[in-house]
Amino acid sequence: MAITYQQLRNSNLTSLSDAVDAWNRLPGQFDTIARSFGSSVTKGLRDSNWKGETATEALEKFDLIERQMKAASDEAHDIHTLLRSAVESFQGAKNELKKIEKYVAEDKYLKITPEGRVYCDTSSAPQEHQGSLNKGYFNAVQECNKRIEAALKSADDADMALHYALTSDANGGARGFNTDGASTVKEANQRRKESIRDAKAMVALAQKGGELSVDQVRHMRKVLAEHEGDPLFNEKFTTSLGAKGTLQFWVDLSDAHAGARGAELDSMKGLQSQLSTNLANATHSDSRAMQQWKQGIIDSGNISFKTDPANPLQPSTGAVGFQVMSSLMSTGKYDSAFLHDYGKAILKVDMAPAAEGKYTDEIWQRGADLVFGKETGRDPLNGYLNALSHNPEAATQAFGTKSDLEHLLESSRYTDRGNALGTALEAAVTGVAPGEPVQEVPPHSKAQVEIMKNVVHAVAQPGDGADLVGKAGLGQSFGRMASAYMPEISLSLAGPGAESALLTNSGAPRGLPPTDVTRFLYEVSRDPDGKAAIQYGETIYTASLLEAHVADPTLYDGRTDRAIETVAHNSGVIQGIVGHSSADAEISRSVGTEKDYNESIKKQGDFIKTMTSTGIGVGSIALVPFAHTPPGALLTATAGGFFSGVAGMAVDRFYEGKQLDGALDESLYRTGEDLNKAKDSTIQQGQWSVLDAIAAHGSTLPEGATKDLIRESVNDGWSQSDTLLEETHERPSA
Numbered sequence: 001m002a003i004t005y006q007q008l009r010n011s012n013l014t015s016l017s018d019a020v021d022a023w024n025r026l027p028g029q030f031d032t033i034a035r036s037f038g039s040s041v042t043k044g045l046r047d048s049n050w051k052g053e054t055a056t057e058a059l060e061k062f063d064l065i066e067r068q069m070k071a072a073s074d075e076a077h078d079i080h081t082l083l084r085s086a087v088e089s090f091q092g093a094k095n096e097l098k099k100i101e102k103y104v105a106e107d108k109y110l111k112i113t114p115e116g117r118v119y120c121d122t123s124s125a126p127q128e129h130q131g132s133l134n135k136g137y138f139n140a141v142q143e144c145n146k147r148i149e150a151a152l153k154s155a156d157d158a159d160m161a162l163h164y165a166l167t168s169d170a171n172g173g174a175r176g177f178n179t180d181g182a183s184t185v186k187e188a189n190q191r192r193k194e195s196i197r198d199a200k201a202m203v204a205l206a207q208k209g210g211e212l213s214v215d216q217v218r219h220m221r222k223v224l225a226e227h228e229g230d231p232l233f234n235e236k237f238t239t240s241l242g243a244k245g246t247l248q249f250w251v252d253l254s255d256a257h258a259g260a261r262g263a264e265l266d267s268m269k270g271l272q273s274q275l276s277t278n279l280a281n282a283t284h285s286d287s288r289a290m291q292q293w294k295q296g297i298i299d300s301g302n303i304s305f306k307t308d309p310a311n312p313l314q315p316s317t318g319a320v321g322f323q324v325m326s327s328l329m330s331t332g333k334y335d336s337a338f339l340h341d342y343g344k345a346i347l348k349v350d351m352a353p354a355a356e357g358k359y360t361d362e363i364w365q366r367g368a369d370l371v372f373g374k375e376t377g378r379d380p381l382n383g384y385l386n387a388l389s390h391n392p393e394a395a396t397q398a399f400g401t402k403s404d405l406e407h408l409l410e411s412s413r414y415t416d417r418g419n420a421l422g423t424a425l426e427a428a429v430t431g432v433a434p435g436e437p438v439q440e441v442p443p444h445s446k447a448q449v450e451i452m453k454n455v456v457h458a459v460a461q462p463g464d465g466a467d468l469v470g471k472a473g474l475g476q477s478f479g480r481m482a483s484a485y486m487p488e489i490s491l492s493l494a495g496p497g498a499e500s501a502l503l504t505n506s507g508a509p510r511g512l513p514p515t516d517v518t519r520f521l522y523e524v525s526r527d528p529d530g531k532a533a534i535q536y537g538e539t540i541y542t543a544s545l546l547e548a549h550v551a552d553p554t555l556y557d558g559r560t561d562r563a564i565e566t567v568a569h570n571s572g573v574i575q576g577i578v579g580h581s582s583a584d585a586e587i588s589r590s591v592g593t594e595k596d597y598n599e600s601i602k603k604q605g606d607f608i609k610t611m612t613s614t615g616i617g618v619g620s621i622a623l624v625p626f627a628h629t630p631p632g633a634l635l636t637a638t639a640g641g642f643f644s645g646v647a648g649m650a651v652d653r654f655y656e657g658k659q660l661d662g663a664l665d666e667s668l669y670r671t672g673e674d675l676n677k678a679k680d681s682t683i684q685q686g687q688w689s690v691l692d693a694i695a696a697h698g699s700t701l702p703e704g705a706t707k708d709l710i711r712e713s714v715n716d717g718w719s720q721s722d723t724l725l726e727e728t729h730e731r732p733s734a
Helices: 005-009 014-047 053-105 127-167 183-206 214-226 231-241 243-256 262-282 288-299 321-326 336-350 380-389 392-399 402-411 418-430 446-460 475-484 486-494 514-524 528-551 560-587 594-609 646-656 675-697 703-728
Strands: 110-112 118-120 663-667
Touching (some): 005 053, 005 127, 014 053, 053 110, 053 127, 110 127, 118 392, 127 336, 127 402, 183 214, 183 231, 183 243, 231 243, 231 262, 231 288, 243 262, 288 336, 321 380, 336 380, 336 392, 336 402, 380 402, 380 418, 392 402, 392 418, 392 446, 475 514, 475 528, 475 594, 486 528, 486 560, 514 528, 528 560, 528 646, 528 675, 560 703, 675 703
Antiparallel strands (some): 110 118
């Protein structure tokens, strides 16, 4: 496994330096033993009068021991040289990281992620200067990231050299001081030869293009899958095929198998997905050949690729380069720098028509559908946005340019790219690829909160802002984004002073304007999936906060019941906005059936239960204290086994539709648009969660009084939600 940025940055080289000193002494010590053995034991035996078969056998063994000691001396010298070289490489690479970190720290707009990727954060600059700043810093960001990757590669090479030094003969010989490891070098060399051989074979197969049979398609997929994680194979295959060769191959093969059904269709879908992954993995290489391939792909974006380029008179659908490449971006994590360059180039074409995206779809209507499946492959923005959803870092960078974000949101009204845009936005604002299990949810950065702010503002616009939820098909993603931003949303609606009650580790906890937030929640709640996602996120955040304050009263600089009151009031405000939205939609006859909503509860619940992250699976920061941590130290719920706690039980109750106490004919939240029942559900969920927390942590809080406090606070918050909506949104019920 490659050395990571954090591993190198935090590495302690003291032990390795000590090992260098120890091995420095060994060659001389082995040599002394060899010479002493020769001058005393072996020489004495030779000079004696001892003759015969036993004497000959003993002399041979003593000679062998003397030679082994000399060989050990030579090998110890070589190992010492490798160890010393490794220490120098590690230290040099580590020093390089320090230089880059110092350079970044001294600059106002440069930042570096925990994973070691430098980026430009212009959120503190005037909005009118952000675009030019991003452009001006592009070369500096690229140079820093290249230097970091070069330092990591240097450390990785040194690590590999050490591996060979400690498991086999230092010179790679078949016999050495440790003969058991000698096969490692041979096996590595053999694997290298196999990778190059298989890459050449796949290139030769790809050059047949449309002549490939279904069996050959299956064979290619099998070989690509075997080498999916093989950097050498991926690079050799990709660069040998070349940029134009890659694009021409897929055009030819797609045309030959157009209209495929059954097993043939499955084979083509499988190859398309696997080829996408291998190409994505290849883009992480910084070799000169790979850089040329990346640039070649971008340069070919507007070039037309036909199925028979040698016969220009023959009718051919074909496609332009952007359409071809984007059809191969459905899976895999493409390199961030490549996605940045590719995105700028494709958006330049996509934004060419006037009318704010109204005629965008017409640009891409010509050409073949190169995607094997239900979706259309003509709009290359779908593939590009899918690629962004698999690379959150690249997505955050891409949507950091406000004009690009506004264009994509606007164009989603007139295209079918809403779903792809939604998942890319989820990745951008959370730092987690949708549907990808994670062990740790990163806190939201200022840049991510700024993107979320711009999205919330777009949806909150009077008139056609709501169309982004319904007509553009972004409701589900907006709901998941809202659930992930429940801490920021809560603080926005609560106003100043609620920070110690409504906990968060966000880089910009108050980055969302309250009026926009209110309108955003109202509009997104019109969509059944969006509504369910918001309610899951609010449920998780409320349950987690209640447990946090019950478990560790020191988190709040006052009485615990006051913190509980703030949390419950916040729950009433948010759930009240959602409830009023549903009720108003019923009045205007623009909402789906209660059955649609209940199906959405199950669908969003299934989504959240497949994730190990907090919130709706994409990063809602639910902070839970643990007994072994100092007072005030908070960990994400994921770190402590999220679904074994109070919030997990709250999610289960929501998911299962547990019936309310005293209302056996009505289930939790599943009563559609009835405001009173929705409010009762919010109260009941809060009461259950706080009682769970009291029981789990042995709290002395009075159960009856705390339940009553939850009831009063939720009611107050619910009433406030009605007032907020009257002040910010035109409503049919007003």
